[in-house]
Amino acid sequence: MSGDNQIRIGLITCKNIVRKLSRAINLSLNATISAIATTSSIEEAKSFTKSNNFPPNTKIHSSYESLLEDPDVDAVYFPIPTRLHLEWAVRAARKGKHILLDKPVALNVSEFDQIVEACAVNGVQFMDGTQWMHNPRTYKIKEFVNDLESFGLTKTVHSCFSFAANEDFLKHDIRVKPGLDGLGALGDAGWYTIQAILLANDFKLPKTVAALPGFVLNDAGIVLACGALFNWEEGISGTIYCSFLANLTMEITAIGTKGTLRVHDFVIPYRETEAAFTTSARGCVSEHKVMTELPQEACMVIEFARLVGEIKYRGAKPDGFWLSISRKTQLLVDAVKESIDNNLEPVFLSGR
C-alpha cells in the first residue's frame, strides 16, 4: 500500500515530542503525515515540518479543532497531557478520526470508557502509543511465555522500569504535575511494567492488586516511585517497580514451571535494528536476537495504519484487541493508585 492508499495522519501539536513519531510515519509505507495543528506561529510550524522532513504538502492548522475538521485527515496522533485525552479523543472520534493516543490513555478507566464508547459509536479504530508492544521481539517473547512445553505455566513475573530524572524534569515536566499527567511515574514508567506482567499472563487480569510500602510522592502528591503486587490464582504473582528516581532499568523476569524469560531493555531496545532476550528451559540458557528492519515505533504505525486501512478500504469493523490491552493496563494503573490512596489496601478486581 502506498500513495493514494496511505492512511493520512494528523498530528496534534508540533512540539519535539512528535519528532520520533513523525520519523516513524515517514518510515511506514502505509501511512503519511497529512496535517499538523499548532498553537504557536504558522512560521514556526512551517520550519518544524521542514526540518523534520514532513511531506511538503503537509497542511498546517492553527487549532486542534480545525485539524479535526480536515477531510484529508484519517487519523490523529495526540501527544498531549493525559488530562486533555478525554476531551480531544472524544472530539476526534465524533469527527470520525481514528485515534493513536499516548499512554496513559486517560486519568482513570471511567474516563477511558467514555473514549471507548465514542470510538464504538463512531466506528473508529483506537490504539495506544506504547511502542514496545509492536516490536517483533515482543511477539517472540509472547510466543515463549505461552509455550506450555518450554515455559510451562507462569508462576511469577517481575518488571521494572526506572530512570533517573534530572532536577528540571522533577520540577517542570508534565509527568510530575497534578493538573497534567496526574499519574506520575505510575502512569508513565509503570504503564509499561504493567503491560509486561499482563503479557506474561496472557493478558488475563489479576484478581487482586496492592501497592507496596515505600512509594515516594512529590509535594503535590504525584507518584515519583512505587512498587505493586498483582495476584492471579493461588501461587501466581507479579511485582512491578517504577521510578523517576533510579538508574535507567527496563527489566522483565518471568518464571514459569518449566522456563524463564529475561529481557533487559524491553521498553526501548539498546539497538534499533535488533533486540535480544534470554530464555532458560530444560537446563539450557539461550540468547535470542530478533532482527528489526524498522524501529518499533514504525512497526506500531504500520499496525495502526493497517487496522485503519481495513476499515477505510475494506469495510471492516474496528479491531478491539489493542483497546482491550489499553483498558486492562489503565484498570491496573488505577488499582495501584487506589491502593496507594487507601493505605495500601488491596484492590479486588472482580467485575471491573
Added chain:
Amino acid sequence: MSGDNQIRIGLITCKNIVRKLSRAINLSLNATISAIATTSSIEEAKSFTKSNNFPPNTKIHSSYESLLEDPDVDAVYFPIPTRLHLEWAVRAARKGKHILLDKPVALNVSEFDQIVEACAVNGVQFMDGTQWMHNPRTYKIKEFVNDLESFGLTKTVHSCFSFAANEDFLKHDIRVKPGLDGLGALGDAGWYTIQAILLANDFKLPKTVAALPGFVLNDAGIVLACGALFNWEEGISGTIYCSFLANLTMEITAIGTKGTLRVHDFVIPYRETEAAFTTSARGCVSEHKVMTELPQEACMVIEFARLVGEIKYRGAKPDGFWLSISRKTQLLVDAVKESIDNNLEPVFLSGR
C-alpha cells in the same frame, strides 16, 4: 599453609550431601578431612571415603559424639537437618570445635543466638555454608553496589531463587518436612535471596518486612513458594521470591541512583571457573567476567580454614563478620515466616 598446618575438618554424616564439600576441602591447601562420623556401617563409610578421595588416614567414627571428642578434629561441617543444628552446634562448640554450618543456620534466631553464645564462650569460629558469598564475583558485585560514583545509592533490589522440585522431593525431601527443615523454600532458596538484598544494602537491616500475598504452603504448612518485601528508609525497598515450584532461576537486579546490577546465576554460577555479571552505569552496559581458579565452595573452605588458622596458630579471636551475616539473614527469614503466620502483617525489626 599445608601439611601440619592444615585445618583438620571432621564431617558429620557420610551422605551424598558431603561429596561437594569434601571435594572442596580436598582442593583447599589450608584444610584437610581428618574424620567422618557415620550412623551407617563402618564398611559403607570406608567405601564412601575411598570413592570420594578422602585422605587414606581419615578416621571413621560410629557416632557424632565420638567425632566431637577426636583431638585430631579442629572444625566440623554439619550437613544435617536444621532441627538438629542447635543441639549439635552447641555440643561442638563446647568441645572447642570450630563450626561450618549449613543454612538456614537454625529454626529461628533465638535458637541461633544460643549457638552464637556457645561459640563466644568457647572461642570458636562460626561460618555458615552459603557458598556464593565466597565466590570472587560476589566481592566484585559488592564493590560495584558500594561504589557511590558508579552505582550511587541503592533504591531497590529484587532477587529470586526458584527451582522446580520433582514429585519425590516434594513428598520426601527434608526441606518439606516440619520435623526437619521446617522453613521450607524460605529457609532454603529464600536464604540466598535475602542475603542478596542485604548485600545490595551493605548488610544494613531493613526497618520492616512483610510477606506478600500468594504464598504456597504444603499440607503440613511448609512454605513451598513465597515472596516478601523489605523496606529501609523511605523509597528504598527490596523484594524476594523463592520457590520449589518454578523453573530454576537465580537473579539479582539491584538499581541504584546511578547504576544497575544484574546477576543471572548468583547462587550457583553456570560455570565453575568464571562467573559473570552485568552493570549499567552512565548509559553504558558492561559485561564483567570474574575468573575463579577454584569453585566457590573451595573459596569458602579456604576462608573458613584461614579464620580458624588465625585462632589456632596466631591466637586471634574468632572473626564475627560471617556470623553477623548469618544472624541478619536468619532474622529476616524469621520475619518473613512471622508475617506469613500473622496474616501478612508487616514485622518491624527495630531492636531485634
